[in-house]
Amino acid sequence: MVLLRFSILVVLAVAGVFCGDEKEFRIRTNRIWEQEELKEDQKEFSGRWQDLETTPYDNIVHFDGEKHLANVKQLTFGGMNAEGYFSFDNSKLTLQATGYGTDCDQIYELDLNIDPKLQTLRRISTGLGGTTCSYFYKEADNNHRLYAGNWWNVKIDDKTDVSKTCPQKKCANPQGDELKQLCNTSYTWDIFPDYDIFKVDRFGNFVQRLTDSPGYDAEGVVSPDGTKIAFTSIRSGDLELYVMNTDGTNLVQVTNELGYDGGSFFTPDGKRLIFRASRPKTDAEIAKYKKLLSYDLVEPIAMELFIVDIDGKNMRQITHLGEANWAPYMLNDNKRIVFSSNYDTAANGFGAFSLYMINDDGTGLEQITFGKNQFNSFAMQSYDGKKLVWGSSRNGTMYELNLFIADWIDNPDATTNPVVTTPVVTSTPKGQETTTNSYSSHSLPSVATSTPKGQESE
Numbered sequence: 001m002v003l004l005r006f007s008i009l010v011v012l013a014v015a016g017v018f019c020g021d022e023k024e025f026r027i028r029t030n031r032i033w034e035q036e037e038l039k040e041d042q043k044e045f046s047g048r049w050q051d052l053e054t055t056p057y058d059n060i061v062h063f064d065g066e067k068h069l070a071n072v073k074q075l076t077f078g079g080m081n082a083e084g085y086f087s088f089d090n091s092k093l094t095l096q097a098t099g100y101g102t103d104c105d106q107i108y109e110l111d112l113n114i115d116p117k118l119q120t121l122r123r124i125s126t127g128l129g130g131t132t133c134s135y136f137y138k139e140a141d142n143n144h145r146l147y148a149g150n151w152w153n154v155k156i157d158d159k160t161d162v163s164k165t166c167p168q169k170k171c172a173n174p175q176g177d178e179l180k181q182l183c184n185t186s187y188t189w190d191i192f193p194d195y196d197i198f199k200v201d202r203f204g205n206f207v208q209r210l211t212d213s214p215g216y217d218a219e220g221v222v223s224p225d226g227t228k229i230a231f232t233s234i235r236s237g238d239l240e241l242y243v244m245n246t247d248g249t250n251l252v253q254v255t256n257e258l259g260y261d262g263g264s265f266f267t268p269d270g271k272r273l274i275f276r277a278s279r280p281k282t283d284a285e286i287a288k289y290k291k292l293l294s295y296d297l298v299e300p301i302a303m304e305l306f307i308v309d310i311d312g313k314n315m316r317q318i319t320h321l322g323e324a325n326w327a328p329y330m331l332n333d334n335k336r337i338v339f340s341s342n343y344d345t346a347a348n349g350f351g352a353f354s355l356y357m358i359n360d361d362g363t364g365l366e367q368i369t370f371g372k373n374q375f376n377s378f379a380m381q382s383y384d385g386k387k388l389v390w391g392s393s394r395n396g397t398m399y400e401l402n403l404f405i406a407d408w409i410d411n412p413d414a415t416t417n418p419v420v421t422t423p424v425v426t427s428t429p430k431g432q433e434t435t436t437n438s439y440s441s442h443s444l445p446s447v448a449t450s451t452p453k454g455q456e457s458e
Contacts, residue, residue, distance in 0.1 A: 048091075050112040050387065050405060061395050061404060065370040067412040068357075069388065074395060075116050075403040082391045083378050084110075084403040087136040088226070090382045093389065094134040094145055095403060097121065104130040104166035107147045107204075112405070124204040126151040130167045130192065133219045137246065138226025143202050146210065146229065148218035150194040167192045170295055182292055191216045191239065191296045197231060199246075210248040216296070222246065223266045224383075228310070230254070230273055232262040239298070241273060243310050254312045258286065260298045263326055266310075268334045273310060274318075274360075276303045276326040276339075300324060305339055307360060318362050324353075327377045332385040335360055338368065340377035353377050355390060375401065381408060 054071055062072040075084065079099025086093060091113055096105040100121060107125035110116060124145060125131045131149035136142060154165045169190050171183035182188075195218045199208040211217035215234040222229055230243050241254040241261045254273060255261045264275035278300065280289040292299055305328050308315035319325045321343035328339040338357050344367075345352040355368040355376045369376040371394055379390040388408045391401050 048113045049115045062406075063370040063394075066368065068368050068409045069406040070409050072404055072406040075110060075112075075389070075405055076121070077116075077402060078396070078400055080105075080401045081403050082401055083133060084389045084391065085135055085221075085380050086112075086382050086387075086389065087142045088138045088383055089140075089142065090384055090387065092136070092142060093403070094124070094136060094147075096132055096134060096147075102127060102163045102166070105132055107131050107134040107145075107149075109145075124200060124202075125149060126204065127162050128154045128156065128165050130195075132195070133221075135221050137199075137222060138224075144199055144207065145202070146197055146199050146220050146222070148195045148197045148220060148231075150192055150196070152196065152198075152209070153194040167194070170297055178291075179295055182288075182295065182297065185299055186301055187299070188292070188297045189300050191234065191293070191298060192218075193234075193296050197229075208248065210244070219262050219264065221265050224268055224270045228266075228270075230264045230266060230310070232264070234293075238293070241275060241308070243273075252311070254308060254310060255315065256312070257315075259289070260300070260303075261306075263328070265329050267307075267330045268332050271309060272307055272314075274305065274307050274328045274330050274337055276328060277306050278303050300326070305337065305358075318360060319358065320362070321365075327379065329380050330360070331357075331381050332383075336364070338379040338381070338388070340379070345373075351375055355379055385410070 050073070052073075054073055061074055062069060075081075075093070076095075076097070079097055081095055081097040084093045084095040091111065093110045093112055095108055095110065097108050098105050100106070100108070100123075106123055106127060108121040108123050110121065111119060124134065125147060126149075128151035129149055131147050131151070134145055134147035137144040137146070150167055156162065156165065167190070170179065171188050174180045174183045193215050195216050196212060197210040197217050197220045198206065199210055201207055210220070210229070211231070211233070213233065213235040216239070217231060217233045217235070220229050220231040227246060228243050229246055230241060232239055233242050236253065236256070238258060239260040239262060240256060241264050242251060243254055244251045257277075257279070259278040259280060261275055261277045264273045266272070267274060278289070278298070280286045288299070301324055302322070303324050303326050304320065305318040305325055306315060307318055318337065321341060323341065323343040325339060325341040325343060328337050330337050336357055336359055338355055340353045341356050342353045345354065352373045353375050354370065357366045357368055358364060369390075369392070375391075375393040377391055379388055381388055386408060387405055389403060389405045392404050393401055394404070396402055
């Protein structure tokens with residue numbers, strides 16, 4: 001009820017600013033201004049909504065300097081929405097979000113061919129416990145997804161309020177002097193030990209438990225050819241990367257170095273993993289990392305980007321920027337990487353992050369998103385190379401993180417914009433699902449001071 005009242009107050013406050021100009025209010029909330037001939041009850045525009053052109057919305061959702069982005073559109077409006085990842089046919093988006101009747105992240109889905117204002121986020125997860133890191137299987141009918149969560153371990157009865165079954169964050173109420181001291185830092189992530197990875201169908205029905213080892217298993221992604229899953233696990237005693245078949249068989253450990261290896265994605269050719277990692281070096285750093293891990297915590301304030309073959313060979317560090325560099329995704333040219341970093345804004349607080357692009361050899365660093373004291377992260381390029389989706393605090397309150405989609409301008413200085421593509425599964429979009437679940441993200445940095453939750457998802 002408090003959340004509902006807060007949401008109403010925010011809407012009323014924004015509407016009050018533009019009460020004399022409905023069109024201005026619609027632009028501010030990034031709604032596409034409908035043509036006069038469209039009927040109010042019309043449920044779908046002709047063509048794909050994600051391809052509709054919009055006005056620039058300068059300094060609202062699109063900022064000066066963002067030359068690689070065009071036709072920026074907002075996908076969610078309020079709450080904390082993150083880790084939006086395309087289906088292989090680019091028609092849908094799976095995401096994690098909180099603020100829709102639950103106190104922690106659940107998994108939802110959007111149809112990118114329908115105006116978001118004509119849809120309700122369709123929940124895929126159970127609504128029990130917490131979840132993170134969802135991803136589509138590569139199928140012509142988009143029938144299956146994976147995500148991590150602890151719903152299987154939640155004890156409920158007929159008196160249980162399922163919206164209150166979230167896993168408890170250690171630093172929200174630290175017990176004992178040692179934990180209180182460890183929590184006295186700018187940010188920590190909880191590595192929930194009962195998180196496992198599950199396969200579900202399009203309606204959220206359980207299909208298969210893919211991991212079943214003690215400790216954290218999460219951050220799963222599917223390879224471009226649809227045959228493998230990469231994920232992070234603590235089964236060895238440290239947070240390392242693993243690869244397995246999409247049915248959970250043929251497990252291979254990829255990394256084996258002290259530090260949190262996570263947020264991995266396959267490169268477009270499927271041969272390597274791009275990921276972010278912490279690498280404690282000094283005795284004090286190592287001791288603190290191990291002590292935090294004993295409490296199922298990590299401190300993600302010093303991370304760099306790495307790349308490694310899926311068999312564990314040829315690991316090398318890409319960035320040497322300092323601060324927190326994370327949420328990497330390799331573009332379809334199999335060379336450039338889009339990622340999130342606060343290396344140039346850390347003095348303004350941990351939560352100010354921008355998107356950057358860099359070559360896989362560490363050269364060619366370029367800033368992609370702009371806007372003062374904003375949070376931008378979780379970027380993914382569509383499989384046809386035409387779109388970029390990411391999470392941002394732009395056009396919202398300091399307690400919100402929303403998803404945005406834009407046309408990707410690969411070469412903004414050229415007169416034409418050739419797009420590098422990779423083979424994708426093609427299928428006819430089925431439109432908005434008629435079956436819905438009732439309302440039921442990896443962690444995001446806290447958004448106070450315009451800083452949103454940021455454990456990826458990866």
